[in-house]
Amino acid sequence: MPNQDQQQSDPYILKSATRADLELARLRSIEEIYDPGTRKLLGSLGMAGGWSCLEVGAGAGSIARTMAEAVGCAGKVIATEIDRTLLADLAHPGVRVIEHDITRDHLPTESWDLIHVRSVLEHLPSPTAAVSQLVSSLVRGGRLLVEAIDVSDESLDRAAQQAPNSKAATAFLQFSRAVNQLMVLTGADPELGTRLADILTEHGLERVEHERRHPLVPGGSRGFYALTYARLAPAFRKHGLISTADDHLTSTFDDRSATFPAVPIVAAFGYAPAAV
Numbered sequence: 001m002p003n004q005d006q007q008q009s010d011p012y013i014l015k016s017a018t019r020a021d022l023e024l025a026r027l028r029s030i031e032e033i034y035d036p037g038t039r040k041l042l043g044s045l046g047m048a049g050g051w052s053c054l055e056v057g058a059g060a061g062s063i064a065r066t067m068a069e070a071v072g073c074a075g076k077v078i079a080t081e082i083d084r085t086l087l088a089d090l091a092h093p094g095v096r097v098i099e100h101d102i103t104r105d106h107l108p109t110e111s112w113d114l115i116h117v118r119s120v121l122e123h124l125p126s127p128t129a130a131v132s133q134l135v136s137s138l139v140r141g142g143r144l145l146v147e148a149i150d151v152s153d154e155s156l157d158r159a160a161q162q163a164p165n166s167k168a169a170t171a172f173l174q175f176s177r178a179v180n181q182l183m184v185l186t187g188a189d190p191e192l193g194t195r196l197a198d199i200l201t202e203h204g205l206e207r208v209e210h211e212r213r214h215p216l217v218p219g220g221s222r223g224f225y226a227l228t229y230a231r232l233a234p235a236f237r238k239h240g241l242i243s244t245a246d247d248h249l250t251s252t253f254d255d256r257s258a259t260f261p262a263v264p265i266v267a268a269f270g271y272a273p274a275a276v
């Protein structure tokens, strides 16, 4: 465990201001990887015309757009972001964007039929405080879908078995283990995904279920791994998490013909009680 000096009050290390050029492309690569699974879950939760939906930490905004298309003119979608410049291109008439820090700011006073948050909670100093705030702003019977990575050893070993060859498996494991260690050093929770379902149950949600996914991801210099490695490599080196002998990761991730398992993500969802 990191000591107090190592931890930061804000564990999120990929603020767009530090490399705005790379960050938007990186967020779009995250959407390409995880949106198909997220959309399927949103559909299975019954997302429909007229619903009020909240997308927290919307990133580049593709899921907020999906919500707006599903709820139509009779519905409402608010997308929150700590950094709304990321959502500058989200010109969708059905989405209202608000600058909002889930760790500090109150949510809009509305109640929501559906709230979604992906790859945000694991970067917060207190994910359970955020879940508590989200649960209390659901309508009766409303749905909360939360997604967070799980880069525990067990999860990584399982995902690595999907790699097409040992070179891809090795690069995936080196990268993901370094991510795990860096997140611990900064006070984030790299294994939050494993606990999400329990957290939702502890906060009173019913019919809680969860699923884990790690689809295969293509390499390439504009792909998720190359872009994320470019952003994190200085921090990996600073903390001694990647040695100079591992510098081949850049060329491995730049290879467009390569394929890697995605960083495993766990989605958990549940329903607010229908009556009190």
Ligand SMILES: C[S@@+](CC[C@H](N)C(=O)[O-])C[C@H]1O[C@@H](n2cnc3c(N)ncnc32)[C@H](O)[C@@H]1O
Binding pocket: 012, 027, 030, 031, 056, 057, 058, 059, 060, 061, 080, 081, 082, 083, 086, 100, 101, 102, 103, 117, 118, 119, 120, 123, 124
């Ligand atoms: C890894 S990205 C995920 C983006 C998007 N949810 C997705 O899955 O495509 C994390 C996002 O959370 C945002 N974020 C980080 N800390 C936040 C906070 N305290 N409140 C709201 N958003 C935050 C970041 O700006 C970034 O866009």
